[in-house]
Amino acid sequence: DAKTTQPNSMESNEEEPVHLPCNHSTISGTDYIHWYRQLPSQGPEYVIHGLTSNVNNRMASLAIAEDRKSSTLILHRATLRDAAVYYCILRTGNNRKLIWGLGTSLAVNP
Amino acid sequence: EAQVTQNPRYLITVTGKKLTVTCSQNMNHEYMSWYRQDPGLGLRQIYYSMNVEATDKGDVPEGYKVSRKEKRNFPLILESPSPNQTSLYFCASSLDNRASGEQYFGPGTRLTVT
Numbered sequence: 001d002a003k004t005t006q007p008n009s010m011e012s013n014e015e016e017p018v019h020l021p022c023n024h025s026t027i028s029g030t031d032y033i034h035w036y037r038q039l040p041s042q043g044p045e046y047v048i049h050g051l052t053s054n055v056n057n058r059m060a061s062l063a064i065a066e067d068r069k070s071s072t073l074i075l076h077r078a079t080l081r082d083a084a085v086y087y088c089i090l091r092t093g094n095n096r097k098l099i100w101g102l103g104t105s106l107a108v109n110p
Numbered sequence: 111e112a113q114v115t116q117n118p119r120y121l122i123t124v125t126g127k128k129l130t131v132t133c134s135q136n137m138n139h140e141y142m143s144w145y146r147q148d149p150g151l152g153l154r155q156i157y158y159s160m161n162v163e164a165t166d167k168g169d170v171p172e173g174y175k176v177s178r179k180e181k182r183n184f185p186l187i188l189e190s191p192s193p194n195q196t197s198l199y200f201c202a203s204s205l206d207n208r209a210s211g212e213q214y215f216g217p218g219t220r221l222t223v224t
Contacts, residue, residue, distance in 0.1 A: 034212075042217060097158065
């Protein structure tokens with residue numbers, strides 16, 4: 001199964017943009033890149049997903065490298081409520097299961 | 111409100127005492143799955159179901175059973191719990207098993223087996 005690699009932790013200041021990187025060098029052509037986040041004491045929450053093109057939604061933007069071996073989740077203006085663990089995940093295989101890594105713990109400073 | 115519910119949210123039990131964790135979704139989703147989350151290991155899939163009466167093993171199925179008799183419910187059964195099944199459990203659902211599909215997660219069940 002293809003895996004993802006993310007920094008263990010990152011820090012940001014409130015109202016500043018945050019760029020969360022992810023490497024997925026063994027991604028296959030049919031794997032979708034998903035981002036989820038997990039706030040303390042809650043279940044994971046969907047953020048965004050993409051295949052090849054950059055994507056935007058109300059929560060974030062996803063920038064996917066041309067070779068698809070890496071991607072970046074962009075939070076345009078971090079708020080204190082964005083402090084969470086962010087997971088970059090591939091949805092893959094016949095089962096279409098999510099292959100989870102350990103994620104990036106994002107701290108947001110006031 | 112679209113949601114996945116799990117019960118109980120917290121459970122402390124003893125080794126060998128059978129238990130069931132319920133999971134229900136109100137979105138008419140076909141695909142449901144169970145994960146466990148352990149420190150340093152991330153989320154690992156236990157079982158999944160593509161639709162009613164269609165279940166299959168995930169990465170860590172030993173010691174667990176599931177059933178899918180109705181589309182909305184996907185209970186997780188521990189016939190004889192052991193301490194190594196102490197973990198945080200999440201149920202998830204998605205419309206279908208397309209790779210582009212968004213998964214919705216329940217709030218989690220924290221299980222302690224003594």
